[in-house]
Amino acid sequence: MKWALALIFAMSSAAQAQEKTTTTTTTVIQSTSTTENTPKIETKAEEAPVLTQVATVTEVKKEYPQFEFTSYGYISFSQAETFKTVQNLDPIVRRSMDLAEFAFEGEYKLTDSSKIEFEVEIEHGGVGTTIEFDPFEEFGEFEQEIEKGGEVVLHEIYYKKDFKKTDTAVRIGKFPLFISLGSVLTKPHKYPTILASDLEGRMMPLGWTETGVGLEQKIKYGFTARAALVNGLNSEFFRTYSWVGGGYQRHFESMNADNLATVFSLEWGNISKGTGIAYAQYAGDSTDNRYKVDKLKVPAEVRITTVMGNYKWKGIGIAAEYIEGSLDNSDKVSAANATLGGLAKPKAFAPLGHKAKLESVQLSYDWETPGLVFFLKAEHVNTFADVQGSIVKNPRYDVSRRSGGFMWMWDTAAFMKVQYARDKTELEGLPETYQANVAFGFDLSAFEK
Amino acid sequence: MKALKMMLAAVAFAGATAQAATNKEIINHVSYNVILATYNDLAAKTAELSAAVDALAANTNQENLDKAQAAWRAARIPWESSESFLFGPVDSLGIDPLLDTWPLNKLDLDSVMSSNRKITVDLVRALGTNLQGFHTLEYLLFGDGKVTNTKPAASLTAKQLEYLKASAQLLAEHTAELAHAWTTNYDPENPAAPGYVKVISTPGLNNEFYSSERAVMEEFVQGMMGIVDEVANGKMSDPMGADIGSANMALVESPFAWNSLKDFQHNIRSVYSIYTGHYKNSKGPGVKALVEKVDASLAARVEADILNCMALIEAIRPANGGDFGQAIFTKDGRARTQTAIDALNALHATLESEVLPTLDM
Numbered sequence: 001m002k003w004a005l006a007l008i009f010a011m012s013s014a015a016q017a018q019e020k021t022t023t024t025t026t027t028v029i030q031s032t033s034t035t036e037n038t039p040k041i042e043t044k045a046e047e048a049p050v051l052t053q054v055a056t057v058t059e060v061k062k063e064y065p066q067f068e069f070t071s072y073g074y075i076s077f078s079q080a081e082t083f084k085t086v087q088n089l090d091p092i093v094r095r096s097m098d099l100a101e102f103a104f105e106g107e108y109k110l111t112d113s114s115k116i117e118f119e120v121e122i123e124h125g126g127v128g129t130t131i132e133f134d135p136f137e138e139f140g141e142f143e144q145e146i147e148k149g150g151e152v153v154l155h156e157i158y159y160k161k162d163f164k165k166t167d168t169a170v171r172i173g174k175f176p177l178f179i180s181l182g183s184v185l186t187k188p189h190k191y192p193t194i195l196a197s198d199l200e201g202r203m204m205p206l207g208w209t210e211t212g213v214g215l216e217q218k219i220k221y222g223f224t225a226r227a228a229l230v231n232g233l234n235s236e237f238f239r240t241y242s243w244v245g246g247g248y249q250r251h252f253e254s255m256n257a258d259n260l261a262t263v264f265s266l267e268w269g270n271i272s273k274g275t276g277i278a279y280a281q282y283a284g285d286s287t288d289n290r291y292k293v294d295k296l297k298v299p300a301e302v303r304i305t306t307v308m309g310n311y312k313w314k315g316i317g318i319a320a321e322y323i324e325g326s327l328d329n330s331d332k333v334s335a336a337n338a339t340l341g342g343l344a345k346p347k348a349f350a351p352l353g354h355k356a357k358l359e360s361v362q363l364s365y366d367w368e369t370p371g372l373v374f375f376l377k378a379e380h381v382n383t384f385a386d387v388q389g390s391i392v393k394n395p396r397y398d399v400s401r402r403s404g405g406f407m408w409m410w411d412t413a414a415f416m417k418v419q420y421a422r423d424k425t426e427l428e429g430l431p432e433t434y435q436a437n438v439a440f441g442f443d444l445s446a447f448e449k
Numbered sequence: 450m451k452a453l454k455m456m457l458a459a460v461a462f463a464g465a466t467a468q469a470a471t472n473k474e475i476i477n478h479v480s481y482n483v484i485l486a487t488y489n490d491l492a493a494k495t496a497e498l499s500a501a502v503d504a505l506a507a508n509t510n511q512e513n514l515d516k517a518q519a520a521w522r523a524a525r526i527p528w529e530s531s532e533s534f535l536f537g538p539v540d541s542l543g544i545d546p547l548l549d550t551w552p553l554n555k556l557d558l559d560s561v562m563s564s565n566r567k568i569t570v571d572l573v574r575a576l577g578t579n580l581q582g583f584h585t586l587e588y589l590l591f592g593d594g595k596v597t598n599t600k601p602a603a604s605l606t607a608k609q610l611e612y613l614k615a616s617a618q619l620l621a622e623h624t625a626e627l628a629h630a631w632t633t634n635y636d637p638e639n640p641a642a643p644g645y646v647k648v649i650s651t652p653g654l655n656n657e658f659y660s661s662e663r664a665v666m667e668e669f670v671q672g673m674m675g676i677v678d679e680v681a682n683g684k685m686s687d688p689m690g691a692d693i694g695s696a697n698m699a700l701v702e703s704p705f706a707w708n709s710l711k712d713f714q715h716n717i718r719s720v721y722s723i724y725t726g727h728y729k730n731s732k733g734p735g736v737k738a739l740v741e742k743v744d745a746s747l748a749a750r751v752e753a754d755i756l757n758c759m760a761l762i763e764a765i766r767p768a769n770g771g772d773f774g775q776a777i778f779t780k781d782g783r784a785r786t787q788t789a790i791d792a793l794n795a796l797h798a799t800l801e802s803e804v805l806p807t808l809d810m
Contacts, residue, residue: 086554086579087699240577294638334575341541348550348577390571392561428563429556 066109070448072188073102074417074441081433091433099125100439103155113164117175118157124150153250156209167218171228174211178226178265179280181308181321181360183208184272189446191319192364192373192407194419194439199381199401202241203325203356204304205248211255214263224267232259235286235300235333236340240349240397243356243383244302244327247286258288261302274317277309291344296336301328317364317373323357330354331389351394355386371409378402382426395426413446415439469742470734472662475726478733479669480650483722485631486731487531492628494524495621502586502617505602506610514602517613518590518706524620525583525708529715533676533723536668537645538630542637546578547623551702553588554579561612568611570618581616587705589613594704594774666808669736673720674800677758680716681793684709689777689786696777707772713762717793721755736804743807751804754796761789 076098081091105119128148158173176183182197186207190196200206212230219225233247234256249255261284269276282304287296308321327333330352338350357380364375382398384391403421410416417439424432470478501520505513528548531539539545558580566572573581589609592600605613629644636642649668652659659665688700703709722728726735740748765776765785776782 084697085552085699086556087552088697089556292638331575338547338574338578339543341543345543345546347546348554348579351575351577390569390575392564392566392572392576394557395560396557427556427560429559 064110067106068109069104069106070444071102071104072441072443072445074100074188074194074415074439076100076194076437076439078435078437080435089429089431091431105445113162114160116157116159119155121153121155122150123153126150126152155207169216171214171216172212174209175214175228177208177210177228177230177263177282178267178278179208179263179282179304180204180306180323181271181310181319182206184278184308185310185319187443187445188417188441189409189413189415189443190272190274191362192375192417193362193377193403193405194417194437197321197360197379198377198403198421199358199360199379199399200323201245202381202397202399203243203245203323203358203383205245208248210261212260222269226263226265226267228263230261230263230284231255231257232261232284232289233286233302234289234291235296235302235327236290236292236337236344238286238300238327238333238337238352239346240351240383240394243353244286244304244325247289247302249289256289256291259285261285269311271308271310274310274312277311278307280306280308290336292336292340295339296333298329298332300330300333302326312364312366315366315368317362317366319360319362319364321358321360323359325356326386327352327354327356329388331387331391334391351391353382353384353386353391353393353397354388356383357381357385373407373409374404375406376404395428396430398426400424409446413444414442417441470738472666472739475734475736475738476652476662476665477650478726479723479735480646482731482733483726483728483735484531484534484649485646486728487527487534487719487722488624488628488631491524491527491531492621492624494520494527495617495624498524498586499614499617499621502590502613505605506614509602509605509610511602514590514600514605518599521583521586521590522706522708522711525703525712526715528583528624529712530719530722530728532679532716533672533719534669535675536672537649538635539627541635542626542630544623544627546582548582548620549584550578550582551584552579552699553584555588558585558588558612562606562608568608568615570615570622573612573615573619581619583620584703585616586613586620587703587708589616591705591707594701594707595698598705598707598772663808666736666739667805669723670800670805670808673723673736674797674805676716677720677793677797677800680713680762681790681797684713684716685773685786685790685793688774689783689790693778693780693783696783698774698778701774701777704772704774707774709773710762710766713773714759717755717759717762721752721759724755725752740804740807743810744803747799747803747807751796751799754792754799758789758792758796761785761792765789 077095078098079093079095082094083089084092101121101123103119103121105117107115107117109115125148127150128146130145130147132143132145154174156174156176158171158175161170163169176186178184180197180200182195182200185191185196195206197206210230212228214226214228214230217225231249233244234249235247237246237251238244239246261282263280263282265278265280267276267278271278283301285299285301287298287300290296302325304323304325306321306323310319311317334350334352337346340346360377360379362375362377364373366373379401380399384393384395384397387393401421401423403419405417405419407415407417417437419437420434422432422434498517498520501513501517505517535545554577557577561576561580589605589612592598631646632644634640634642635645635648648656648658649665652662652665654660659668684702688697690696698704701709703712722735724736726733726738737748737752740751765773765782767776767779767782773786777786
């Protein structure tokens, strides 16, 4: 933690030094009138005031802060095979509609080198509660009712400072971790599938953002290095079906920060723009962030290593990632979680794998004139790649998905996505299932292409 | 004359209430002689089940299988008779799902069986809750539940016997832990914590969980309401489905042993125990004593309704054999089930709208 604070202090000192050397005389006319002879002038320059410009009201432009705004969202329709119960393995078909996501992303530019970025997401139509009163029921009590499931979340908010002379940037706040395609390709127009990565959510937090401090340094030959010190996970909520993903601390108002994590990455080119490859690594303990502090006394360090790339050439694109993760003392974490009570009860989902792996490859072709992008995608995740102690490898969580479909951007920012996928697990006797999805949405950030 | 009658009635009422049990007496009796006694029985019966399974594994024959099956049914009685008080350590220590998760995950169980891992207590402990507890034992000890509820002892494989032994031992371990939590120490992380029976029977401002006798009484009534609702709208209604075509055997609890109707009856028996204070040979004041102080006719009506629900559940049993899982696939069986569900929902409404308010009178 100390080194992070020292880093921030050093960077802000450097920033101030850079600001001083680049200060120029700027004059802002606060109020003026064409009928008045003497406009009121305020100056930021250290020298004596110099009138550099006389303008009318209509010509006045407030430079900072500036606000920019973009937004994206989509609604999806799906038809998928599922099962009534674990003992009834004749697939049944269910259809669903989901106001999956609607996001506002804004940024306040404070100077030409600093800004505050934030993103608010409304997922699944938002949330809602009401208070009801019925004198004939519940003895005339006020009742609180949950009216709508979903989520409204401040997905990211951070201050970013660019140091132009050294090509350095610092982020402080809650920002996306540069750890997987799902957390790097955040805008829907950047990927033709309905989600950037379908199976990442079975292994780690999907669209992972954390709170902390991050440093980004551009190096020669197109390389960018990143380092961040962020809030760690909480192993109390690791579950069989999402491995360490459930440890993403969103359950309570504040996040336990007794364990921090580090994230390092080296990128060549720019993955977000379809011209880059990268190596990334996450490491952090998750034991001390538990609420029931006495149930687990051994480290539960999470390590995730990723190699990923997203490259487009003459309309042909390839996006691929390989993620490997490990959880120390996974058997002891499972045992400690198994005896949690109340809402934290994991029921049948306490056992955890020691190692997890994900492989994903997507080939696409961008037919630019009609705005069509066709794709084929193959993914595989296994969160029981290795186990410790008496934990048994569970082949139900060794899942392969094959999918294909297209994205049609019929306007600059409006899109339709169609995806057909087949899922297969290694559990003998569990039939292969399909799902077909159609999504309609918009992405105003496509105007910035 | 009318005034005289009223005075006599008032004297009679005063005399009756003077002899009625206090809330403290109700709480003490229910806590020690109903709840704690049930958990002690559960620990004893599951230990007997574990011993019976060990004997079956050591000498696998039909007689020993019959004994193990009987031991399973006997252990089932105190557990199902505890479901109107699923509060305290059974919840806070996460023991309920370890004992009684349903449906059993046969698919994963088969996968474990086909692996080359040695089946031990620790291995079963590390598996999901739907691969351990009563229903895993039931699946291995009994028949397919469709045409028969038993099996030949010779059909048991060595691996199944290993799994049975480990599961039965683990079940006994968990129920012993539960009994210990009620008698001696409810919080393993705090050795100074007393048994939960002491916590619940001594409400007051210094009590971490129950600040008043009323809070304990509400816990009792809410517990009764919870299991009445679950039996009606979960355990019976879910498998029944909207029609015969949508009835689902896979959602029936205890289908392999054909023990479902016994389970449901014992669930409602636990409501009766809390309400009347009667558990086996022990008799004492229950919630009914409190209701009687306010409305004697309501108190009697609720007791009759509880007994009626138990009778209606037993009436579901098909005349030509089978259990609940068979009844829901016949028209008249479904009609009898619906009658029981309606009666249970009516009982739930009475508990909620008439019994619960008596706590404040």
